[in-house]
Amino acid sequence: MLTSLRLIDFRCFEELSLEFSECGGIFIGDNAQGKTSILEAICVLVRLQSPRAKTMRPLVRFEAAGLGLAGECWERDLTLRYGRGGAQLQIDGESLETQNLYLQQSGLIVWMGNEDVDLVRGSGGGRRHYLDFICSQLDSGYRRALSRYRRALKARNLLLKDRVSSDAELNAYAEVLIEHGDYLTKVRAQTLSLLEPLASTAQQEISGRDEKLELRFQSGSGGDMREALATTAEAERRQRQTLEGPHRDDVRITINGMPAADFASEGQQRTIALALKLAQGEAIQSIAGRVPVYLLDDIFGELDPDRRNALMKYLPKHAQKFITTTTIDWLQGEWADWEKYDVCEGRVKRLLAES
């Protein structure tokens, strides 16, 4: 749970301090006022990852030299500073040398946004990213293995492009790919088998129909990286790239036995995306034994009232939730009592409850 948040030179905010209750809060405002940036700041502070930027640089306010984020999360004081010298991380005033050490103690997050529909109809990269976000919250060695695999893959592909590289050089990187690749495949496959029944139940509850959602892991190496590299050695030389491995993993999503990307309606695809994220939250909670914080970025406007209400009911009651929306006309029931904030041109004002 997050009880406070402080931003300095983050996106459109020069400075912002907020305190939160255990329910969370609803940020209301027109487009381009700063609502998503607040949720993004929470995600970056807790997981060192933005859902919409690959690096830290775009997060720094225009013309500023660096940014600062701080907050009390799960009773720990988290601090992140980023500038020309890179990122500096602290927990309870103590500097941490690696991102892994920070992430082991920081907290757990589920992000739900409109762009999640690309999990269903977009390329495999989005689905791998979905698995990576959850695997790195559930398995402490995963992030390190992923970063080593990516570095070795990049270096090996450069050698293959070169054409003059020796077998010894290629094989040295291949050993790194084998060591970390098989590990990534194993963790991704196990995680997906945990997610599948959870997503399937969520799909039925949110859609209110007997829709059968199935998720199948498709390994980009066939599950044995050494064999995959041996089989494709000649083709790799010709095509000048590493052809098989976890960088080609995917998840096949079907609804009632048909590929969801081709046959599901817009509403069904959005529901599947929600089901995938709800399953992520449940999986994190069951393994880590802690309830993650839910960040819901403007997802309600795209849902019909029945699906919206079903989603509200399905979200764990005791989880802290932060929501962005352009209008609160749809808000009803217990949500009407939530703390609300007006966001306008990078300024945030807490709205007083109606008496």
Ligand SMILES: Nc1ncnc2c1ncn2[C@@H]1O[C@H](COP(=O)(O)OP(=O)(O)OP(=O)(O)O)[C@@H](O)[C@H]1O
């Ligand atoms: N690094 C940055 N420095 C300053 N401003 C930025 C930076 N990055 C983005 N912005 C601006 O911040 C503003 C707020 O963006 P944000 O995505 O948070 O808005 P929003 O309220 O969530 O909008 P929407 O409802 O359209 O999603 C935008 O005008 C955007 O152009």
